[in-house]
Amino acid sequence: MKLTLPPRISPQQFDTALKAFAGVVGEGWVMASDADRTAYADVYAPGPIDQWPAGAAVAPSSTEEVQAIVRLANEHKVPLWPVARGKNLGYGTAAPRLKGSVVLDMGRMNKVLELDPKLAYAVVEPGVGFFDLHDAIERAKAPLWMSVPGNGWGSVLGNALEHGIGYTPYGLHARNLCGMEVVLPDGDMLRTGMGAMNNNSAWHLFPMNYGPTWDLAFSQSNLGVVTKAGVWLQPAPETSLELTWDIPEEDDIAWVIDTITPLKIAGIIEQNVFIPSWLGKIVILGQRKDFWDKPSAMPEWRVKELLKEHKLGYWRVSIRLYGDENVNKAKAEVIKAAFKRHLSAPPFEVWWRQGEEKPALDISLGTPSAVPLQMSDWVGGRGAHLGFSPVVPATSEHVMGQLKRSRKIIADHDVDFYASFTIGGRFANNVNMLMYDRDNAAQIDNMKKLFNALIDETAKAGYAEYRTHLGWMDRVMDTFDYNNNALRRFDEKIKDALDPNGIIAPGKQGVWPAAYRDLKQEGRA
Numbered sequence: 463m464k465l466t467l468p469p470r471i472s473p474q475q476f477d478t479a480l481k482a483f484a485g486v487v488g489e490g491w492v493m494a495s496d497a498d499r500t501a502y503a504d505v506y507a508p509g510p511i512d513q514w515p516a517g518a519a520v521a522p523s524s525t526e527e528v529q530a531i532v533r534l535a536n537e538h539k540v541p542l543w544p545v546a547r548g549k550n551l552g553y554g555t556a557a558p559r560l561k562g563s564v565v566l567d568m569g570r571m572n573k574v575l576e577l578d579p580k581l582a583y584a585v586v587e588p589g590v591g592f593f594d595l596h597d598a599i600e601r602a603k604a605p606l607w608m609s610v611p612g613n614g615w616g617s618v619l620g621n622a623l624e625h626g627i628g629y630t631p632y633g634l635h636a637r638n639l640c641g642m643e644v645v646l647p648d649g650d651m652l653r654t655g656m657g658a659m660n661n662n663s664a665w666h667l668f669p670m671n672y673g674p675t676w677d678l679a680f681s682q683s684n685l686g687v688v689t690k691a692g693v694w695l696q697p698a699p700e701t702s703l704e705l706t707w708d709i710p711e712e713d714d715i716a717w718v719i720d721t722i723t724p725l726k727i728a729g730i731i732e733q734n735v736f737i738p739s740w741l742g743k744i745v746i747l748g749q750r751k752d753f754w755d756k757p758s759a760m761p762e763w764r765v766k767e768l769l770k771e772h773k774l775g776y777w778r779v780s781i782r783l784y785g786d787e788n789v790n791k792a793k794a795e796v797i798k799a800a801f802k803r804h805l806s807a808p809p810f811e812v813w814w815r816q817g818e819e820k821p822a823l824d825i826s827l828g829t830p831s832a833v834p835l836q837m838s839d840w841v842g843g844r845g846a847h848l849g850f851s852p853v854v855p856a857t858s859e860h861v862m863g864q865l866k867r868s869r870k871i872i873a874d875h876d877v878d879f880y881a882s883f884t885i886g887g888r889f890a891n892n893v894n895m896l897m898y899d900r901d902n903a904a905q906i907d908n909m910k911k912l913f914n915a916l917i918d919e920t921a922k923a924g925y926a927e928y929r930t931h932l933g934w935m936d937r938v939m940d941t942f943d944y945n946n947n948a949l950r951r952f953d954e955k956i957k958d959a960l961d962p963n964g965i966i967a968p969g970k971q972g973v974w975p976a977a978y979r980d981l982k983q984e985g986r987a
Contacts, residue, residue, distance in 0.1 A: 463499040466515040468541050468562035469981060476517065479538035483520045483564070486530045491570070494518035502548065502565045504557040504932075506838070506846035508898070508906050508913075514557040514932060514985055516543070519565035525643065525651070525689040531566065532687065533649035535965045541978070542566045543967055544687045546588035546620030551613070552849050553624070554932035559969035560978060561985060566687065575690060576666075579604035582695045583640065583666050588619045588688065592830035595693075605698040607828030609633050614830025619691055623681045625929055627884055627891060629826045630696055631784060633734035634886060636681050638694040641665040644686040647961035652676075652686065666692025682929065684967035684975075685960055699784040700816055702827065703794055705809040707801060708775030712739075715777055715865065715883065716858035717804045719890065722781075723856040725800060726887050730793050733782050733826065734886045740769055740776050741880035741895075742837075747772070750840050750878070759876045782826045787815070840878070843899030848909065850916045852925040856890040864925060868894050871919055875912040891928065910987055917941065932970075933987025939972025954979075 467476050484492045493501070494517075502519050503511040517540075522528045535542050543563040548556025556565055572589030577598060584595060592614035599606050609628035611621055622635035632638055641655040652658075654677045657665035669677070680686050709718055718737065725731045744753065753768060754760045769776065781797060783790040798809060814820065820827045838845040850868070854860040865881060872879050877896060884891040896912065898905040913934060917927070921941035930938045942949045953973040957964075964975030974982045 463496055463503060463512055463515055465494075465496075465499070466512070466517055466562045468517055468539075468560070468564075469978065471538075471540060471562070475538060476540065479534065479540045479564075480518055480520075482534045482538065483531055486527050486534070487520055487522055491521040491523075492518065493521070493567075502556045502567075504555050506552055506555070506848070507557070507900070508846070508848060508909050508931070508933065508987060511557075513987075514554065514559065515561050516556070516558055516565045517562040519556075519567050521567040521570050523570045525571075525645065528566070528568070528571075528645045528687055528689055529649045529651065532645055532647065532965065535564070536648060536963050539963055539965075540564055541965055541968050542687075544568065546617030546623075547591060547615075549613075549616035550620070550624060552847050552931065553929060557932065559932045559935060559967070559985060560981065563968070568687075568689070571689065574598040576692075577602055577604060577606075579606060581667060582606055582697050584693050584695060585641075585666060585690060586618055586693055587690050588617055590618050591615060592618055592621075593832075594618075596830050599695075607632075607696040607698050608830070609635060609638070609696065610825050610828060610830040611635075612825065613832060614825075615832050618693060619688060622691075622693070623683075623688060625682060627734060627886070629734050629736050629884075630782075630828055631732035632694065632696045636678060639677060639681075640667065640669045640692040640694060642677055642680060642691040643689050644680055645689055646686045647963075647966045654680075682971050684970040684973055685956065687966065696784075696828065698816065701787040701790055702782055702784050702814045703790045704780055704782045704812045704814075704826070705794060705797060706778065706780045706812075707805060707807065707809050708773075709737075709777035709779055709805070710775050712776045712865075713862070714804070716862050718777065718779060719856055719861045719883070719885065720858045721800050721804065722779075722885050723888070725797060726856075726885055730796055731781055732784060734884050735779065735781055736826075736882065736884050737777050737779050738882040739880060740765065740774055741840075741878065742882060743774055743778065744768060744772070745837050745840050749842055751842060759873060759878050780826070837880075837895055837897060840897045841899050841905070844901050846898055846900045848896045848898075848913060848931055850894040850896060850913060851891060851927050851929060852920050853889050853891055853928050854925050856885050856888055860925075861890055861892070863923065864892055864920070867919060867923060868892070868916060871915050872896075872912065875908055875915070877908070877912060913987070931987065933985065935969065936972040936982055936986055 502516040541563040543558030544566040545556045568588040571587035576585035609630040609632040626635045641657045644652045655671045656662040823831045880895045964977030968978040
């Protein structure tokens with residue numbers, strides 16, 4: 463990828479800034495070749511990969527180096543785009559929102575700084591991946607489990623800071639963060655929570671502090687660069703029981719939601735319950751052409767044939783219980799009785815007990831996996847995906863309304879329908895996976911129109927996404943329109959006060975600093 467400069471920066475100014483960065487990290491850790499820039503591009507970009515181009519990348523190895531780079535970026539007016547490992551697949555990966563930004567790649571900062579088996583937490587740097595933390599726990603023989611997302615090659619902190627979700631009782635990852643170290647946009651250092659006191663031993667244990675609590679202000683944020691944080695971990699349970707049902711019909715999701723939600727709120731079910739639809743299972747068996755070889759969306763009659771042929775329900779519900787065996791048995795009876803009111807078939811039951819090997823690829827047991835993304839290969843070619851993921855109240859009324867709404871919009875654009883729901887208690891996160899061939903211009907154009915329609919129509923119904931691809935960050939922020947977009951105006955006031963040069967991640971989540979606010983229309987998908 464050829465060089466794209468940041469706005470209002472000359473080639474000479476940019477080269478001078480990169481040389482200054484090299485003075486901090488060493489020449490080998492400033493990446494500015496065409497191949498380097500391509501490596502930081504969005505591999506799933508809905509369109510050309512140079513739509514959100516990085517100007518270069520710099521990889522610090524310590525908090526002190528981050529501070530130095532941030533100070534130099536201010537001096538040279540070069541914007542930075544911080545990433546932990548750059549594995550935010552389907553949401554932009556490592557590509558920056560503002561073209562020409564220098565990616566601040568913190569993958570080298572990969573130390574597990576602390577692991578406390580008694581109080582069940584770790585302190586990690588941004589480059590620590592899920593496999594890294596898992597291996598550290600295993601080496602220490604600590605009786606602790608992690609919560610992991612669907613694929614484990616990303617960063618523990620990066621995923622949590624982007625509001626990632628896992629499938630254990632610790633599955634709201636941002637909620638597990640406790641006590642951060644943050645480099646502010648001027649290079650100053652802040653420790654949040656009780657860490658604001660020197661040598662405070664409760665820094666990673668108490669999730670608030672004296673006065674305003676700022677931790678989550680640095681999630682999905684361009685107010686600073688998180689260089690380490692505490693992460694709460696799950697004590698390893700004595701046993702775990704998984705109950706699995708195949709749910710026959712699409713509309714059955716209504717009673718499933720109304721069955722699970724009160725049990726989740728009451729604490730009978732502790733985990734986030736992931737409910738994929740049929741396509742999540744079919745993609746493992748082959749590509750789209752193996753089941754439907756026409757360009758039009760797969761019709762319902764063919765879906766029903768596939769469900770019958772492969773003995774699948776439209777949905778699959780797996781509920782996992784953790785803890786004392788007798789308690790799990792008692793909870794299981796309550797859950798089975800609730801499901802039996804609607805479905806006569808008993809669940810498939812699988813026990814796990816301490817000392818037994820965990821089943822492969824079961825992320826609900828806290829083990830990271832790196833299975834191929836078969837979903838992206840569904841349409842063939844250079845497969846890619848986007849996730850449209852609004853949050854709705856966890857009731858049948860809201861879930862069914864959103865399901866029918868998104869289904870119609872997706873059908874109107876002649877795209878295969880795949881939805882899933884994750885029940886986190888009082889809310890349901892609805893992810894619609896939209897698959898396309900990156901080399902098919904017609905599919906790309908259709909996908910952009912579809913994504914815009916989903917955002918607009920869902921907002922009219924009173925729902926919003928909780929995260930999105932960087933090409934739609936501004937459009938989604940537009941939907942948070944209460945009191946003339948008061949949230950964005952508040953964010954901008956804080957951004958301008960902390961970051962007058964607009965150095966840290968301009969445009970992230972639709973928050974633009976004054977220095978670049980005139981450019982926010984550029985780069986919209």
